[in-house]
Structure formats: structure tokens, C-alpha cells
Amino acid sequence: MHEYLNVKKSAEISDVFWDVTEKAGLFDVIVKGLGGGRHRSVETGREFLNMSSYSYLGLDTHPRLVRAAADAVLAEGALNTSTSRMRVRFTSLLDAEEAMSELFNAEVVTVASCAAAAWAALPLVASGLFTDNEPPLMVFDRTAHFCLNAMKPSVADEAELTTVRHNDVEALEELCKTHKRVAYVADGVYSTGGQAPVKELLRLQEKYGLFLFFDEAHGVSTVGEFGRGVVLSEMGEINDQTLIITSLNKGFGASGGAVFLGPRGSQRRRTVAIRNGGPIMWSQRINTAGLGAVLASVELHRTAELTELQQRLQRNIALFDSHIETEQHGDGLPIRHVNLGDETLTVKLAEALYQEGFYTSPIFFPVIGRGKAGLRLMMRANMETADIERFCLLLAKLRAELD
């Protein structure tokens, strides 16, 4: 018991953190969306710019995607087929998965969320069905996303499991040397900053046949040609020793999640996943609104508009980096952790920034390591230069005042 989870203990630890966040008025803010990552608080009437939104390209309020979502519901006259997708599914689900498969040149199955993708895919990999029927040693990066970590008990019921320090390629290589089959579970882009050492991992894959499992929720759309993310950008194409899950709700601007099962056309992989992938079988699909947005987003990913949005995002990241020093400085990714090291200062700073019209997410242990309390910031393509500059100056000024 409590080998992997301890909800009661986590609750005790995090309650303190949420209490102060709530007291500062930064918890459960009810809003009307104003577009462009701007919101108006219903309670206070105050307008603010969200500096911690994961819609990195601003697609969440893109008029074409929004329109496509509404149109798809009306065109199908239903949100769902009311039967398992294994039996009967709408053309729009087929179309969305084919469009995704073509865009990423991978065999793609969609699910209701990225967490459902983790639930669907991790036990499959652990079972050995993707590694010649041999359950691999499942090695988790310690800071892999919560939705991967929360699956550990299920994974451990299918295979041996161990956890290594963050990005510890050396420890992973040792395990590859001493175990016949190893699968590594990691984020492509980590939700509190940084990325997986993809090139190093590919070297281990080549040398030892390491199976790679990535959560690319923050990588897809954000970077790479056609928004392929950090993993596929470095790999070239997905291979049959790699599985990627992603959200279609973050950078992608739609709803749901997806599993990239392997190279496009892997019919066996597809069959295995559809027939045995937990929530793929018995849970909800992306509703037709989400599917409409997925299709519109795939189309947008093929145009110059995507490149332009990615470039704007890069300019905004560089602008931020030119003002504020963080550990992630210069990595070309949109997530920045302003490490303040102190819980009280963190909340005070977030509160003061909010008064000035900027919402930021204060994060604490256990979301981030002890002593690393700070602000989680995320840059977007649809931020104005003047806003970023004003924000950075304010952040520096208020930090100095409060410290």
C-alpha cells in the first residue's frame, strides 16, 4: 500500500498551498472569455490577460476553429453516436483520425482527453503487446506528468516498474544494459519547463532497442514543421519503438487527446489499441464539436499561418527571455518557471500582478520540487509586445519591492 499513491498525504501537503492561493483570489476565477487569452472576472468585473494559458498558438479562440466546432455539431445533428466507437462511429471521427494520421505521418487514435490517452496506452505498452509480447521494464522519469504517474499502479500490475531522476540518461542506460526490454516513460516538453533529452534517448533506442513513451501535450503544435512537437522534430518520423500521447486541447486548439501508435499504416497496432485500449473501448469519444475543431486545426497546421504563429510565439519567448532570467532561458519553448523559492513571496507576487491585470499560476510543492515555489508562465503567439514588456517590467519591479 502507498507504493505509488497517497491521496490523503498529498491532500495534506497541497491544502496549505491551495488555501493561500484561494485567499489571494487566484483560485477558481469565474470568467467570460474576451478572446486572445483575455478574460473578465464575473465576480469583480476586472479584465486580465492570462499569462499561464497553454494555448501556445492562441488557437483556442481562433474564429475558424470555433466556427468549425459549432458547424460540426449542427451538420451531424448530434454530439455522439451513443454506441462504442468499436461498433458504430460517425464519419467525422474517421475523418479526424485520418487527417491526424496524415499530418503526423503516424497511426493516430483519438480519445476524450490526454489523461484518457495515458490510461489507454500505458497498460498496453506495459503488457508487452507493443514489444513482441514481452513486458518491458517500465522506467518512469520522476517528473513525468501526473496523468502518467497516476497510472503507475496499473502499469505495475502488468510489468516491472522503476523511477529514475529527471532526465537521467545515465541511469536509464544502466537499466538498458541489465534488462532485455526497457520502456522509458517521459514528457516531451515538461509542464513546468524543460524537455526530454530526445537525441540521447534515440541513441539508447538505437543501441539497446529502448521503447520510448512520450507525453507531448505541450510540444505538439508549439514547435516543429506542421507542429510536430519536439520528439517528432528530432526523430524525423515516428518508429515502431515509440509511442506518443498528446492533448488536442492545448496548442492544438480543439478538444480531446490522441495516441500516436507508431508508423502510419500499422494496422496491427491500431487493432490492438482499439480492442484493448481501456477507455478507447468503453469511454466517450471527442464530441462532434471537438472533432470539427480538430479537422479545422489540422487544416491550419498545413498552412503558412501555422509557421507565422510559431514564429510569433518564438519572438514572444525571446522577448520574455530578454527581460527575465529563468532556468529555461533560450530553450525555445513557451514554458517559463520564475523560481522564487518562497511560497509567501510567490502568492504575494501573483496577487500583485493580478491587480495589474495579469493572471499567473503560483506553483508549489508537490507540483514542483521543494524550495522551488514560483510562477509558472506560458508565452503565447497571441500576446502583444507591449503587454509582454509591461508584464516583465512589472514582474521585476514587484518582485524587488516584495522580496
Next chain:
Amino acid sequence: MHEYLNVKKSAEISDVFWDVTEKAGLFDVIVKGLGGGRHRSVETGREFLNMSSYSYLGLDTHPRLVRAAADAVLAEGALNTSTSRMRVRFTSLLDAEEAMSELFNAEVVTVASCAAAAWAALPLVASGLFTDNEPPLMVFDRTAHFCLNAMKPSVADEAELTTVRHNDVEALEELCKTHKRVAYVADGVYSTGGQAPVKELLRLQEKYGLFLFFDEAHGVSTVGEFGRGVVLSEMGEINDQTLIITSLNKGFGASGGAVFLGPRGSQRRRTVAIRNGGPIMWSQRINTAGLGAVLASVELHRTAELTELQQRLQRNIALFDSHIETEQHGDGLPIRHVNLGDETLTVKLAEALYQEGFYTSPIFFPVIGRGKAGLRLMMRANMETADIERFCLLLAKLRAELD
């Protein structure tokens, strides 16, 4: 290892079943919806009536709900807030949860699917946070839904766990006698037919303080005043020793799932769930389309239209029962299992019915017990008398011919 799950073994067993289903053309039928539970196969152009749809009241294609879904996306101009709901959420999410809470007189939190509801709620109950910080012995009904069973490894990492035979109140009472705190995990209405012995369970709750956890995915909307389902109908009102999860995608006609945490106004329960409920914290919310449909559906649940649809459903169930004998005969629930006992006959019968314009779901072990292969049928309010009669006559005739 393999204490709860064995994906590889399940895959081996079920592959045979899915192979024959696929060969019979009953697997992954791609369709255009025609409304009223009718579909047209894109491949063959054939139109058919879905006899295995869980949209019991026909709300999945209700024009008001469909319109509300599309309108909600356009009104908000986005599918989601692109931030955890703990931090920033749209008014529509607040409105939907308040409307649900009022309708069911319970403290309701929504999630992206019923499976996500199971993931959110089961570890919370197992941790003891809902039972005075004392982790209860978690007792699962053997035939509880897959999404509950699949959570067993996580539950077992928080509390002791055992499984009892289906509806075995006697065994459960024994456990109540020998353990200080017990929680029972069951379906309100079972997806292959039948229901929980709610009255008996309430007796144990009263006598021993038994905590009850129900999946009411097939019960909510289907029966009871305002569509309260079988559990709340028999309980009167939810109490603080009961938690209910449900789908909002089945009878309810919208998207997503919900957790009824306890009596309305349980702020502590709500706080505990929002702060520690796994996917509630870090996964996707119901998108604005789904929320629009939820709000429209709640409104419909308060009108005479709901009662009328429930009555129509009851007439259709009675009509079916007057023609076809099943174990569920006369239970007033819409799920009927036509037990054929033979896999080959089951698929042949389903194939022949499909030729005549009726889609039925053939089910086999492990979806149902060994030797119980048969057709899973689900009645709906939006079925015509003539269609049900024609279907029943065909079913009897073809069954006799093929047997």
C-alpha cells in the same frame, strides 16, 4: 503482478470475439446520423436502426440540445479556458455544475467522461478522505463496469480491496460485520442488464455505516422523477455516505461525466474533490459544446417532456418484453440481454438482423460470463411501435431458423 489486470491475456481471449464480429461487418461501422437512432453506413449505403444505443430517451439527437451545444461554442468563442479549472473557468462550467447540483439536489462536479469520474472519485474514497480519514475496505461487485474494475490497482494502493460475487449482499454484510469501515463499489444499472439491490444496500448502510459508490451511467435520466436514476429514486436524497458517478453522454444526451459528491452544499467534499481528484485537477473539462447541451438537458429534465419520454421508453420496454423473454423481463430498465449461449449463433443472428436494417451488439466473454454469449439490446423512447414489433418478430423468426 497480474493481480487485477492482464491486458495480454484479455487480448488473446477477446481477439477471437472481435475477429468474428469484424468479419460479420458489425465492427467499426462508419455512419452518417439520420436522427432518431437511425444511421446510414457510409460504406454500403444501407440504413439501419440502432437497437443497441444508450441514448435511452433519444436526447442525443434532440434539436434543442444540439442547437444549445452549437450556440454555447459560439457564445463563448472557445471550447475551453486553456487553464486548469482550479484556476480559471468559464461561467458555463459554473452554470452547468450549479444546474446539475440543483436538479439532483447533490454537490456535483463534472469531468470529461464517466471513466474520468471513476478515476477522480475512486482513489478519493479509498484514501479515506470521505470516511473520517479512515481508508475503508473497498469491496467491488464482480460485474462492476470496466472503468471501475480498471481502477482496482490504484484503489489497492490506497486501501484494502476485495471483490464479491454479483449482488451478493450476504457476503457484503459479512464484511461489514468484520471490518470497521467498508465501501461498496457497484453499478446502479449494470451495462449488460439488471440493477443493484439498492434497498438492501441502504439497510446495510443504516446498520453498519456502509459507504456506497455507484456508477449510474445507465440509470440517470432513464428512470425516476427528473431522471434521478435508480439509486436516488430509492434513496430519496443522496446522503453523505454515498457517492454517485454518472455519464452525461448516455441518457442525459450531452457530453462528459459527473460526480455526485454528497448532499448539496457539502463545500468540504467539493474542495477535497477539486483539489485532489486526479483528472478533475489536471485534465480537460467538458468543452463548451457539451456544457451547452448539459444546460439544455437539465432544463428539459424539469419539464413534462421528460416524463413523457420516460413513459414512451417504458411502453417500448413493455412492448419488447411482451414479445421476447429475457432474464431482465419486467424490470422496467431499458437493457435486455438475449442470451443465446453460443458465439456462432450470436454473430449469425446479429448479421441477419443487420441485413434487415437492425444493428444489434453481439457480446461474448469477457464482456459477459462464459456461455452467456448473446445480443445486448437497448430500448429507447424514440423507437416506433412498428419498428419494435417488426424487430421482435424478426428476432424470433431468425433465431428459430438459425438455431
